[in-house]
Amino acid sequence: MDIDPLADTVPPRHALESDEEEDEYNPLRPSNSQSSNQVADVKILGQLPPGRNLVIATGDVAKYWARGAELxxxxxxxxxxxxQVGLMFNPSWTKNTIIISEALTRLPPWAMHPYASTILDSLKPSKVSLLDTYAAPSYITEDPVPLHDAPLRYLATASVVPAVKSAAEPYAPPNLIQSTSASLLSLIAFFALPSAPVTASEGEPGPPTSTATAGTLILVPSPHIPHAPPKVLEPNNFTRLAEDRFEWPESTVNAAQELVFAAFDNEERPPRWVYRKERGGEGEGGRRRRDVGDGGMYI
Known part of the structure; x- marks a missing residue:
């Protein structure tokens, strides 16, 4: 079957499946360059104490929140x-480790699981609180809600603290989360983080013990339906820090921030979030740069 790779459309699926020739052009088959890149080698650099609670903010709302948070x-x-996919911080005002994820590049689907697994296995948090967005225009509900009235929503792997329940609404089925937050929640929900076995008596190992990590995802409404995730992992693009697809009101970001830390069910409260204007004048390429944290993100 002869196929023009410059044609406007690809042939019907049955036309490809019914052809037994394997050496012909198949637009649905991934290229060698794509398949060779689908191995995720995940590494964590830096001295980070294990066992701390973990805050992971992902995507557009992550870099927007990080700009005003005192990280x-x-x-x-x-x-x-x-x-570099995750930027890690240990600010003095909290005992939690904070990761700003995918602010400089987006993860392809094949890299999400190993990325999430390495973070959880390496840092061994007792609890994880996540911050992400959901597309308000495509949210499925019996009564459509305008964007300006769209609430904060949550997903959790265990019981939710009253503070979250009273200030946010559940992210209800059949709606799905397809970002890296979904991989993190799935791992938290279905896999316990192993610890050392306990010895019952001398010479006889006791039953292995494990601590199930609780996870809570706080979702901020977004007016944009997200683009499909990339097929390959692109290099860091620092101009992404200056690209805000949407600017959330300070009240919304502060409310989401409060719920992220309230999910740990302790008395620790973050400093009030205030939007920071551009700093440092013109960045590379004549574009104004906006900093994440104190700008020290070159590890």
Missing amino acids: GEQSGAVYVNNI
Whole structure:
């Protein structure tokens, strides 16, 4: 079957499946360059104490929140195939480790699971609180809600603290989360983080013990339906820091921030979030740069 790779459309699926020739052009088959890139080598750099509660903010709302949060200097990083994906902070005002994820590049679906698994296995948090967005225009509900009235929503792997229940609404089925937050919640829900076995008597190992990690995802409404995730992991693009697809009101960001930390069910409260204007004048390429944390994100 002869196929023009410059044609406007690809042939029907049955036309490809009914052809037994394997050496002909197949537009649905991934290229060699794509398939070779689908191995995620995840590394965490920096000295980060394990066992702390973990805050992970992902995507557009992550970099927007990080700009006004008092995160301090970057203390570590999560790399996937030598590309920095997660920026790690340990600000003085909290005992939690904070990761700003995918502010400089987006993860392809094949890299989400190993990325999430490495973070949880390495840092061994007792609880995880996540911040992400949901597309308000495509949210499925019996009574459509205008964007300006769209509430904060939540998903959780365990019982939710009253503060979250009273200020946000559940993210209800059949709606789905397809970002890296979904991989994190899935791992938290279905896999316990192992610890050392306990010895019952001398010479006889006791039953292994494990601590189930509780996870809570706080979702901020977004007016945009997200683009499909990329097929390959792109290099860091620092101009993404200056690209705001949407600017949330300070009241919304502060409310979401309060719920992220309230999910840990302790008395620790973050400083009030205030939007920071551009700093440092013109950045590379004549474009104004906006900093994440205190700008110390070059690890």
